Amino acid sequence: MHKKLGRWAEHFRVGASSDSVGTKHRKRRAMNPRAEVRPDGTANSKLRVIHVGPSMLGVGGIETVIRTYVEFEWSGLEFQALSSWNKTAGKSRSWESLRAAWALIRSYEPGNARTIAHFHLSHQGSFVREGALLMLARTLGLCAVATIHGSAFVSSSLRTPWRWIYPLVLAKAHAIGVLNESTMASVNAMTTSVPVYLVQNPGPVSSSSVEEKSPATCSPTAVFAGTVGRRKGVDTLLSAWAAVLEEVPGANLEIWGPIEDSMKGSPGSRHFRGPISAAQVSERLRQCRVAVLPSTAEAMPMFILEAMGAGRPSVVTDVGAMPIQIGGGGTVVPVGNVDRLAQALIFYLVNPEIASEHGLAARKRYEENFNLEETESELRTFYQNAIATMKSRESKP
Template sequence: MVEDGDTPVRVLHVSQPNAGGVAVYIGQAVREQRARGWEVAVACPPGGDLPARCAAAGVPWFSWKAGRAPGPRVLLESLSLRRLVKGFEPDVVHLHSAKAGLAGRLPGRPRGTPTIFQPHGWSWLAATGAQDALSRWWERLAARWSDALVCVGLGELRDGVRAGVRGPYRIVRNGVDRRLFRPADAAARLVARTRLGLPAAVPLAVCVGRLTRQKGQDVLVAAWPAVLARCPTARLAIVGDGADLDLLRRAPTAGGVLFAPASREPADWLSASDVVVLPSRWEGLSLIALEALAVGRSLVGSDVPGIAEVVRPGVGALVPADDPAALAAAVAHRLLRPAVAEREGRAAAAASAGYDLGRTLALLASVTREVAALRDHRCSGGRCPDDRCFDDRCFDERCLDDRFFDGVALDCDLLDCDLLAADAPDADAADGGALGTGAAAGPVPNSSR
């Protein structure tokens, strides 16, 4: 049903990841947008669970055969995508993650259609050496063909600005469906363990996510013997599928490790846990972290953007990325002291109210409507005459602390560090704010859970 004042919009979402956190996010977004009466479709490779999520939402799915990594086929993938855009004729093309961002903006907006790019983790985070430099150069260039750069958290925005990506940034923080992920008390923990066939009383750490270098399960496996040395009865469940499964299985762990296949809805695993571990090397804004918050679980995570934004004091602990000793100490501390984990879990459940999915999707719809309105007002020549924000004055990273957003969208002329040094409300009140290239008020790390 179309909301009051909500003109229907036709949106094509494009993604190379067809599973994991990006697929969850897109599935949630298209369901909500279709409920608004919008015409929505998704283009992604066959396989994974994203096509099934589209079918469940009554949303058309188009097969877009794109590989995960960049390479010689990217031009063919770009041409294939442009044919889909021509056929569907959307008001907005919404590109999710690095590969869609590459194919969908090479060499410019597809058929001049207003375009949103949402990195879900910037492309250079997975790159090294020359590929790192090339990824940063590309994102700087491609930003000029983006009508909105949607970041899922403040940390992701900071990373983009520090890398020199200048563009019409919007923050739309990830959210969690608190109807599906609810606080789980001791009785709910026992029920979840019974369903999963787990012992009722053992101290249990759980790590959920794709088994890849990004997610850092190798660091957790390396830390596990030190956890067992402190807490010999502890168990670890690593839940997920991915390229690193065989490598992780072969690693010495001293026992107590269970590998479980990916779960489309991981609420039972989170409910069964005493502590949830997030050893990622990088994140956009971790969905599994938000889901763990909502279930009411203590979190131990890497001190990286996208996790540090969620794991605030009182809900768990942050440790340096790639540090098995520090990770082991933080996990063992909570497994040995259930009262600490329970107290942090209660604080986590309360904190989850700040990440409500309904608000996230409403903000995303608002940004999409604003971008769609550009369709009939496209400036020629790439940049409009009133684009005023391509100078570094507007992007001094010293300004980008948690005081940056004050609940209203800021035009670039207001981005002055002296002004922003004044106290301002918490950044949580400012999702949806605009930053960048004349925005009006109002390779390939694909993030997963």
């Protein structure tokens, strides 16, 4: 029995169960659970952060966030990914959380305040799955922080049983990161014992990558990427596209992503192209004139950051962080407004030079606000405040 547990421990140590993937513009981080040692024999001063959430090999917003953290090179942070669940794991999906729990236990080093467990929470079931792991991390004595990504977090926080479960989980964190002001207000109403900070998602496109093709030189194509469903506003987009074609007969619409059952067989399904990888999303953005995301609810979508990084203007709805996110690099329309959505898309499709001008503004905003230095500085402050909170709690009798 002891030998079997030993083999499990070796297999499930942090790093062995972590995801790893490499892309053209990112340098993969070595996932070493121990601090590196410099030639002079001193320990590496980097903060070690274990990101816990859905498999970064999957497709989705949180998956892209974790993948970006792990793959970029950071000067003062050492990131690892620990999968707590995998959408494609099938029958073995239920084992992911158990493997993650065992990996957290293995990662604990008594007296090491420089290891942080960073939990990526969505809403509802995520607060049961990752929430349980967050509580385990606290029991182990790890510094635990959480970022809330869920588009339905605020609305579901008012319903049973989530209005009880959310505060219970969040109270265990040493710091909480949110993506927009509405989520911050909701969290502050739940708990006053944990500091809450605005922590933006990292930009998934390397600032060093060069945009070779401007929107003006591309065909009149609009690109959507995400879950193909009503929450993402695909039904509104399809209705608006009929009006777009009346004004721009040669326009193309590409809708990429997994299709929800409610959208299968719907009029306009000829535009559905199916799921693609993050690299393929970037490639399609570089071949289009405008990106579109008419969601009914969002936190801070990575797809829009990808569009900004690609130098594309975006047409978005006035939800979550999107209006602030795009700045002058796109157009904001009301949720569910078919006419306004169609007008905004037509505007960019028939005005290629303006599309390039707004795309350039989007790229500039991306480089100024979502560059590695800015993101790392924000993260280090977030983590250091969490460590200070943990030490403050430990010093109290």
